[in-house]
Amino acid sequence: MPGIDPDSWRIHVKDFMHQDARNRHKLFNQKSKSNVFEFVNGLMQLMGQRGQLLSKYCGIGIYKRPSNESDMKKVRNWVRNRAYNLMLLKVINDSTYYGASPIITFDSDQKDGWAENLFVGDQCTFLYGYISRGIHVPIPNYVKPGSHPCLELADVFAFLVARSIHCKIERKQYEWNLSEMGNVCYTYFHEGGIARYITTTELPEQLLQNC
Template sequence: MPKRPPFLPEEIANIHKLCDSCGKIVRPNFWSEFDGPFIPIYPDGTKGEKGAFIQISATTSCGCGAKTSFDIEAKRLKHFIHFYGDEAERQVRNYDLLVYSLIGGTSGQIQQIEEDVRALKCEVLPDIDPESWRIHTTEMMDSKKRIQHGVYKHISSKKIIPFFEGCTNIFRKNEEFSWNICSIGFLKSPSNKRKRRTYLKDGRITVHQALLSYAIHRSTKKELRPMFTLDASRPIINDPHLEGWSYDTYNGSRCFLANAFLSHSNDINAPNFVAPGSHPCLELADVHAYFAARNLAKRTTKQRAEISLKEFGKFSYLIMLDNNSMDYLTGDDIPNKYIPS
């Protein structure tokens, strides 16, 4: 099970120095796992970040034995930024397609999105309290499930796509200040079922961890503390609800030096998992993940989905190149070179 952060921005990945002794290139030891996490150390009686010991440098040994020190850009985080995430999967011929979408923003931006989602719900179903129902894209797009649903059955088939186009309008309306991120992976599925399950499990973790790694780096660089709220994959029993596969791999990733560089030497909370669709931004994350997966799956056979990625506006996209590395781009679409044909 991979634990190390699978994504490093170029400004970190390219860090290097020449050894003072032999002149060879030396890089930080990003990918060796250490016994403890790279997080601030809080002396007894210390509250919050006041008085904490922060790591501001790391030392790497050259092959010649000389040691080289690298500075870590430590940041003090001043405000919160909130991320809400959901996922979608498709099996496309001999590929498994994994998509994980994060909708992010500061408290004011999130409040605006909440208001926009409520207004859109009132527009399509004016006689039903918008707080009483949730957007679940898979069921709304499935005509059989829709007519059997207590609320969705009141939305005519002619209004379904216009409703989701209304969702894309919310994305575009708020894109100037958005922190929206999407991680994508096409995994070539092994024919052996047991190997496929293992490969798929590792792929899910890579897509998930890449998303968190990028969001943590981008947020902390701006002196913002990211808080992650994700759709739970199993019933909620306790609050907070932490899912082992995510919690264990996230905690494991913090034992790599890369985490100190990504987090700017800060301790970031593990994601909290909540009931699906329990926040308007989770509903929008569900919409984007569904149509991103549908769009990419159809493009493998030169077809078009009802709603294109471009209609959602600008996203930061992370695309899996293999099972432990990612490519990165910002824009309103995924280039065809990343899509199997």
């Protein structure tokens, strides 16, 4: 938005991806679908060009809807916790390898107890001492949504990966090329609950083997 103070607006995919949302937004209401695609492509290229300065991690958990709807929340939370925990430990392991202490930030000004509880629980395990290499990692902090440029990029990044998975499962044409963003470390659980991770420019095919 040239000519507009960058601190006065935020990048949130939900505000500009669909025409109805754009019509309701005071800054995006004059933007067309082609403008949106051009903008998103530019952000993808920015993330790809900063490959050595910007590490991208994506924790994925895919599950089938349970036959009993009353179990949906329990299943969803279990998968969410597993996906988050695996990615968190991978980020900590990779950061402390280089002597760094990662700062885990949630794009939310409302504290989520589950995330903090998982983190504290990890710190009580023998494995955590090995992964952290004795380096102190502070508990996750919570900030106002879109309050930092990296959080805005993360919002777009999360949407693009989720959209890619959706299109793969629904056998739809995907609108973008994930490789534009460069390497991404995907963490996930393989069949049988075995933790896996892979760094690639494309969505790992093994993620969707049973979908």
